[in-house]
Each structure stands twice: as C-alpha cells, then as structure tokens.
Amino acid sequence: RCTPQVVTESVDRPNIFLDVEYVADEAEKQERLQQLVTTLKRPGVVYFSSKQQASDTALWLQQTANVQAAAYHAGLAAEDRFKIQQQFMAGQLDVICATSAFGMGIDKNDVRYVIHYHLPADLESYAQEIGRAGRDGQQSVAILLYAGGDERLPLALGETNRPDAELIQRYYQHPTNFATDEPVIQLLQFYYQHGISEVAVVRLFQRRQRERTRALAQMLAYVREETCLRHQWLQAFDEVAPAHGANCCSPATSSLDAAALHLTRTTTDVPTVTTVSWQERLHRLF
Structure with a gap:
C-alpha cells in the first residue's frame, strides 16, 4: 500500500520584492500612492478594505495620475465585475483598485506591483493578495503603506x-x-x-x-520588522528564509529603490497616445 505524500509549497516568491513604507497620515499615504502608481511599471493592483475608498481612489487616480484605473469590489454588479476583469486581462487597464473580492479566477501573469493601502488583518490574506504579482517570474514588488493606528480598521x-x-x-x-x-x-x-x-x-x-488578535499581531510584527521582511514573513509560516541578497526586501527603516529593481517606467513603457472617438471608447468598454 502506498503511503500518501503531503506536498507543501513555499509561500516564498523570490521575484517579489517586499516593501513596507511608513507614512505620517492619510494625506501622505495618498500622495505616496499617487507617486508609486505614476512611476512604477504597470499593470498593478491596489488593495483596500473599503469598497467606497476603492471606488473613490480609482476615479482620483484617473484624474491625477494619468492612468486607466477601475475599482473592483463586491458592491458592483456581476456584469460590471466581469467587464473590469476582461479589460484588465486584455491590458486596457493600468491599475485595479480592489477589495479582497478581486483575485478569484484572475490569472494575469504580468502584474508588476501590488500595493496595500490598508493594513490586512492577517499574513495569510496578505500572502494570497501579493501572490497576484509576478506570476511570470519577472521582478515585481509588494508594497504595504502604513500609518500609525492603521490597525484600528x-x-x-x-x-x-x-x-x-x-x-x-x-x-x-x-x-x-x-x-x-x-x-x-x-x-x-x-x-x-x-x-x-x-x-x-x-x-x-x-x-x-x-485568533484574530494573534493574526493581527503577526501582521504588525511584519510591518515593524527592522532588518529583513522576508525572514519575518517566512518565519510566520514556519519556513526558513534563504539568502536573497539585494533583491529581497526594504523594511520601513530603508527606502525602496524601484530603479535598481528595474521597476520604474521608461519612455518605452509609455504607449503612443492616439485620438480615439467616443464611439470607439464605448465599443472597447462593452
């Protein structure tokens, strides 16, 4: 009789650079999000805990960051969610502002960044959501923006x-x-x-x-890690962090160098702007 073998897959994704950034308040967090969405290679996903804030931020980014953005959350009609999924998969959207409802059935392999605007409640959710990045094996980044007191949400x-x-x-x-x-x-x-x-x-x-209190404490330990985020991250999943060198992580005590990771946009990343009639835009949407 054969003994069943249990195969466990590591949560470690070496091509995803881990980054935590401290901001002073909501205004600075919005400003930093705008900077990141403007300068990082696309496409990307920004996660929120609030459906309303996801919708508001998508509209704001369209108006201020010159990106094609859309919100995705459970409050949208099923038809609208399907359209947004298809637009994202087809490369018609630069960024999705999403809640945890986004991700099921989405397998876009070239997502270059995942940003968390709000603090996740646990590392398991965070692992699943940042796992949307870099499925093609290319360099990507997971950024968590944290302001003091974010754990209250x-x-x-x-x-x-x-x-x-x-x-x-x-x-x-x-x-x-x-x-x-x-x-x-x-x-x-x-x-x-x-x-x-x-x-x-x-x-x-x-x-x-x-259980929730313990899970949130683990999440905060990750946010407050001063040396190696990947070590703290993998330790929570009972894994040992291998050596990753410079492409590992950037705790809040250091600064993200997106250029060194080749994750900043260049002129070749910017599509040629063409004039499109409103009829053609409508056709593309539907």
Missing part, C-alpha cells in the same frame, strides 16, 4: 459581526425578540436552530477573537 471590521456575551445571552433568552435582517442575528439564529448551546457559542466567538 481591521480591529473594527473584526468587531462588526461578532456578538459579545451579553448579546448572545439576550438572544438565547428571547430569540423571537430580534429582527433577522442583521447578519449577526442571522448567525446567532443559525447556531440556535442547530442546537448549539449559549455557552458553546460564547466560547466559539471568544476563540475567534483570540
């Missing part, structure tokens, strides 16, 4: 659908008193109807909260 998002012990107790005492149009009540209704006790539900959410 994933903490708040984690609390959104997490009932505390008091709410769980009140629901289990009088379940019919609660409207079921709220996601958190729908969740409690599911557990209640499946015979899961109040004590078990309280423990379940307490355990989830501990």
